[in-house]
Amino acid sequence: MSEQRVSSELRVAIAGLGSIGTKIAAALDQGIEGLTLSAVAVRDPAKHQAFLGGLRRPPRVLPIDQLGEVADIVVECAPSRHLREIVEPAVRRGKTAVVVSVGGLLDNFDLVDLARANGGRIIVPTGALIGLDAVNAAAIGTIHSVKMVTRKPIDGLKGAPFIVENNIDIDKLREPLKLFEGTAREAAKGFPANLNVAVALSLAGVGPDRTQVQIWADPTVTRNVHRIEVEADSARFSMSIENIPSENPKTGLITALSAIALLRKQRATLCVGT
Ligand SMILES: NC(=O)C1=CN([C@@H]2O[C@H](COP(=O)(O)OP(=O)(O)OC[C@H]3O[C@@H](n4cnc5c(N)ncnc54)[C@H](O)[C@@H]3O)[C@@H](O)[C@H]2O)C=CC1
Ligand SMILES: O=C([O-])CC(=O)C(=O)O
Numbered sequence: 001m002s003e004q005r006v007s008s009e010l011r012v013a014i015a016g017l018g019s020i021g022t023k024i025a026a027a028l029d030q031g032i033e034g035l036t037l038s039a040v041a042v043r044d045p046a047k048h049q050a051f052l053g054g055l056r057r058p059p060r061v062l063p064i065d066q067l068g069e070v071a072d073i074v075v076e077c078a079p080s081r082h083l084r085e086i087v088e089p090a091v092r093r094g095k096t097a098v099v100v101s102v103g104g105l106l107d108n109f110d111l112v113d114l115a116r117a118n119g120g121r122i123i124v125p126t127g128a129l130i131g132l133d134a135v136n137a138a139a140i141g142t143i144h145s146v147k148m149v150t151r152k153p154i155d156g157l158k159g160a161p162f163i164v165e166n167n168i169d170i171d172k173l174r175e176p177l178k179l180f181e182g183t184a185r186e187a188a189k190g191f192p193a194n195l196n197v198a199v200a201l202s203l204a205g206v207g208p209d210r211t212q213v214q215i216w217a218d219p220t221v222t223r224n225v226h227r228i229e230v231e232a233d234s235a236r237f238s239m240s241i242e243n244i245p246s247e248n249p250k251t252g253l254i255t256a257l258s259a260i261a262l263l264r265k266q267r268a269t270l271c272v273g274t
Helices: 019-030 045-053 064-069 080-092 102-108 110-118 132-140 161-165 184-190 196-204 254-267
Strands: 010-015 035-041 073-076 096-099 121-123 143-152 177-183 211-217 224-232 236-243
Touching: 010 019, 010 064, 010 254, 019 035, 019 254, 035 064, 035 254, 064 080, 073 080, 073 254, 080 096, 080 102, 080 110, 080 121, 096 102, 096 254, 102 110, 102 184, 102 196, 110 121, 132 143, 132 196, 132 224, 132 236, 143 196, 161 177, 161 184, 177 184, 184 196, 184 211, 196 211, 236 254
Parallel strands: 010 035, 010 073, 073 096, 096 121, 143 211
Antiparallel strands: 143 224, 177 211, 224 236
């Protein structure tokens, strides 16, 4: 496919038009300085016909592994099992991959080396979390510990492999139940569609094996709640965020907005925050 271009706009492609992807596509279609939506990949094109037809400039619909051919930035927001198919062809071509299913990156970390070797980039937005700018800064010094406690409503955790494999019945819970305590790496394995935040936090800070995570199923909350405590030689800080679930109860509404904010910074004249 031709790489010849006349426009200096950055072309953005989106893999997966679910809760996160549709909001990013709509934002790009409405206009983000210096960016255009060039293509999308969907599992079932018929399902997305009305949405795509309603866009001012409908993008091309391409197979998931071809997005890097028509885009400078490929935004991954499909189930994490597709991460490699999406990111590998993009970074091999020296393109930028914005990875939202960051939990899936741990088992595919060679993609970072591949990106480095080919001049590509992998960018992880703050996503459903808060304060990764401070964690990044503290990590330049010495971070002694990073702890995160996540509480989610039952619907935000249903079907997680850890719950299924351990035969835990969370449907009839009346009080909060601590499901898991361990590292971010283990949390990503047991809760791949529920705890991307733990992995993003770990990659910003002390890594997936030193970031401690607790996960609670909590029938008393209606939001996805994450509380983080960081102890470093430069500062001690705690942060918390209470995310309103999107139409996908596992995914906070702010996640798509975080990716849109990140895209806006790619060409914005004024950028605030890291
Ligand atoms: N980094 C973070 O803070 C967060 C990350 N996430 C992760 O982001 C990802 C997307 O989340 P949502 O949009 O809520 O999920 P979703 O389930 O609403 O959307 C995923 C979309 O991908 C599509 N898809 C599946 N297979 C495909 C294929 N082969 N080709 C193209 N499209 C395909 C599905 O049809 C669906 O429309 C998930 O992996 C989720 O775990 C979610 C919340 C926070
Ligand atoms: O990290 C995730 O996958 C989702 C999450 O906790 C949130 O949206 O609050």
